[in-house]
Amino acid sequence: xxxxxxxxxxxxxxxxxxxxxxxxxxxxxxxxxxxxxxxxxxxxxxxxxxxxxxxxxxxxxxxxxxxxxxxxxxxxxxxxxxxxxxxxxxxxxxxxxxxxxxxxxxxxxxxxxxxxxxxxxxxxxxxx
Numbered sequence: 204x205x206x207x208x209x210x211x212x213x214x215x216x217x218x219x220x221x222x223x224x225x226x227x228x229x230x231x232x233x234x235x236x237x238x239x240x241x242x243x244x245x246x247x248x249x250x251x252x253x254x255x256x257x258x259x260x261x262x263x264x265x266x267x268x269x270x271x272x273x274x275x276x277x278x279x280x281x282x283x284x285x286x287x288x289x290x291x292x293x294x295x296x297x298x299x300x301x302x303x304x305x306x307x308x309x310x311x312x313x314x315x316x317x318x319x320x321x322x323x324x325x326x327x328x329x330x331x
Contacts, residue, residue, distance in 0.1 A: 211261040218254040260307045267295060 208216075223229055224247060233246045242249045271291050278284040304310045 209261070211257060211264075215254060215258060215261070218250055218257070223250055256309055260304065260309045263307060264295075264303075268292075271295065 217223070230246060233249065234244075237243050237246065237249055271288055275285065275288045275292070278288055298306075301310060305312045
């Protein structure tokens with residue numbers, strides 16, 4: 204992937220912040236979120252496991268991205284293969300985030316509310 208900090212890397216850095224485990228407001232919200240689940244009272248475990256899984260998801264995406272880009276560089280002499288690889292890049296980067304995260308096992312694939320609100324990850328930085 205291109206240099207820079209991806210949203211996944213920012214999320215991982217956020218999960219590494221000590222304040223996630225010590226800030227009273229965040230701890231209170233996490234307790235509320237985890238109440239009645241197998242992780243009830245296990246905020247540290249929930250954060251740690253989230254970090255492990257999102258790191259694996261990010262690595263899977265990065266490996267897929269790098270493999271397609273490598274093949275694309277080597278497919279310059281084959282226009283049909285080049286088009287197919289460009290389509291793979293578009294598919295990979297055009298996936299809906301929630302669907303991709305569910306497909307990669309980070310979010311539940313069923314029983315998860317969808318089509319409730321738009322999940323817009325664009326920020327003003329995308330347009331400057």
